[in-house]
């Protein structure tokens with residue numbers, strides 16, 4: 049690694065020298081000039097003022113791992129509620145922190161975050177660090193990254209977990225780059241070494257290979273994890289004296305070259321291709337009216353309804369709802385087929401699905417060749433039973 | 447007269463298929479299938495060409511890769527891109543996201559002035575979707591990811607629709623800035639045979655480490671990469687195939703527990 053050192057004794061004109069850096073990485077502190085984390089080692093300064101600035105090469109990066117303590121979870125929220133991926137990461141953070149006896153921290157950035165910290169303590173946080181400012185109302189990269197940077201500089205955490213949402217996947221790389229450290233994307237397995245190195249496992253090449261990745265010589269080490277990979281812990285009693293630390297940062301750092309003109313709710317209608325869960329009705333459904341039963345199941349599972357081609361030809365559903373060679377190609381996390389035989393043409397449109405569950409009366413139906421769970425039985429008997437169970441489950445939760 | 451905007455589009459060559467093989471030592475055999483342009487980057491190119499048609503921008507495509515990655519720059523020419531830059535050097539090998547983003551941003555700095563950098567959503571091989579945001583940090587410019595539509599653009603700024611988890615954000619970014627675009631933002635055009643002939647002799651600009659503003663080898667390739675891949679291996683296909691029989695009540699219960707276990711119940 050390289051770094052810039054400053055020969056303060058050769059500084060004669062602060063103004064000129066501070067302005068030389070295109071990244072505003074030079075600051076004046078009293079009678080000294082300092083380099084901050086914005087330094088990109090672009091070396092404009094060493095060229096313009098060779099007397100003042102010197103680039104020194106430091107052999108191979110090394111890091112004093114003992115100086116970096118704590119497992120951090122970035123709190124993802126929409127301004128009102130905490131996104132559940134946060135709780136899942138808190139559950140994992142507790143396990144990781146236990147191995148090395150580190151505390152679990154939450155970093156919460158937002159506008160009027162109110163009592164959000166309460167739920168974080170219940171789900172495993174030891175301490176919560178809050179940056180609450182109007183500038184954080186909309187997600188804009190510069191202020192958010194500035195708060196994150198401030199937090200890392202204050203706390204020196206060892207490991208940082210960020211939910212793999214749109215915001216997390218925009219923010220984590222920005223901050224990781226600022227600290228010139230490693231970030232592993234979309235981890236599906238995390239384990240802590242006693243050395244505080246995090247073992248990170250992630251799929252790549254569209255899930256065709258797994259990679260085991262470490263960040264051995266840099267801190268903090270960053271990982272993103274998608275929603276629904278890890279498990280939330282049971283809620284526990286929050287501590288009597290919860291440790292909430294409120295921080296604020298320099299107003300200049302809250303500025304952004306991005307102007308948010310509008311934020312509007314996303315229309316709920318999803319295209320089949322985007323759906324996480326799909327329920328498919330095939331010719332095992334005998335009448336158009338019976339589709340309602342399948343649709344009820346879809347609603348309970350927050351799923352989209354699709355069909356095979358014969359049902360489209362019969363005019364029972366919109367052609368956009370057809371899956372297969374001459375219809376849509378889908379790759380949901382879960383697909384449940386009801387009364388679908390599993391023709392080659394149908395399978396061509398859905399065999400990349402994460403989990404395939406098939407309900408069919410014929411145990412020789414080809415759909416069972418690709419199903420992860422094949423249920424041999426009559427959909428007219430099974431689906432109503434299942435619907436009741438899910439409804440009971442929902443009522444119990446309320 | 448103000449100069450017309452300069453757009454830089456980042457494209458990557460990826461294996462022709464994601465059906466990769468792993469040799470006995472656990473290394474990836476990537477040469478098995480002919481390489482191609484990362485399909486997500488076609489949308490980045492298309493976006494830059496639409497802007498070019500609108501406001502007369504100049505479009506430069508840049509890629510970091512082995513010498514044969516020149517092929518995807520030629521493909522970009524055939525779609526209508528004006529200039530092509532290949533960053534290639536043996537010392538770039540083994541780059542993770544940080545080193546990749548550093549290298550490309552150094553390349554972009556040497557092409558300055560520029561106004562807008564456009565990246566694809568992700569690649570089909572490394573598949574991290576991180577290079578864009580890290581590059582924006584190194585360039586010291588604002589960025590937004592997941593852009594699903596361009597609403598307007600001028601000599602100074604661009605207004606886009608961003609796909610956030612629960613909302614659509616309409617944001618205006620001042621140049622210079624970086625955006626990563628979603629698949630399907632526009633339908634990418636096909637390479638044209640006429641342009642293929644017209645650009646046959648067009649030179650691709652080749653840059654190696656010594657041509658970049660930062661010539662410190664430690665910032666590139668394996669040396670400049672904080673993440674270390676310990677091992678790659680094929681995923682365990684732990685998809686148990688199970689066929690269950692029984693009375694409807696039992697079957698429904700089995701289904702219920704499967705859905706609960708896989709977290710498909712709210």
Ligand SMILES: Cc1cc2nc3c(=O)[nH]c(=O)nc-3n(C[C@H](O)[C@H](O)[C@H](O)COP(=O)(O)OP(=O)(O)OC[C@H]3O[C@@H](n4cnc5c(N)ncnc54)[C@H](O)[C@@H]3O)c2cc1C
Nearest residue numbers: 330331332356357372373374375387388389408409410427
């Ligand atoms: C060029 C071409 C393109 C095509 N493209 C498509 C396409 O894009 N999409 C598509 O779907 N098809 C397509 N097809 C048609 C395809 O070949 C099949 O005919 C079609 O997929 C069959 O649909 P199905 O499974 O609903 O009906 P069937 O094959 O009739 O299967 C019905 C299944 O329901 C089961 N069943 C019956 N009663 C019950 C019950 N009470 N409970 C549980 N199970 C029950 C039966 O055992 C049977 O397996 C295409 C065909 C061609 C030639």
Ligand SMILES: Cc1cc2nc3c(=O)[nH]c(=O)nc-3n(C[C@H](O)[C@H](O)[C@H](O)COP(=O)(O)OP(=O)(O)OC[C@H]3O[C@@H](n4cnc5c(N)ncnc54)[C@H](O)[C@@H]3O)c2cc1C
Nearest residue numbers: 232233252456510542543566568569572573574575576577
């Ligand atoms: C199995 C495996 C797992 C890996 N996991 C990680 C990891 O978790 N963390 C990590 O830091 N590195 C990781 N790497 C290394 C990483 O994939 C490479 O560094 C790669 O150069 C950049 O990442 P990407 O392919 O994921 O690009 P993405 O970030 O997915 O690409 C986004 C966009 O950036 C642009 N872009 C990307 N690469 C180039 C390029 N070479 N030239 C021009 N434009 C480009 C394109 O516009 C592209 O659409 C992994 C590599 C492998 C083989």
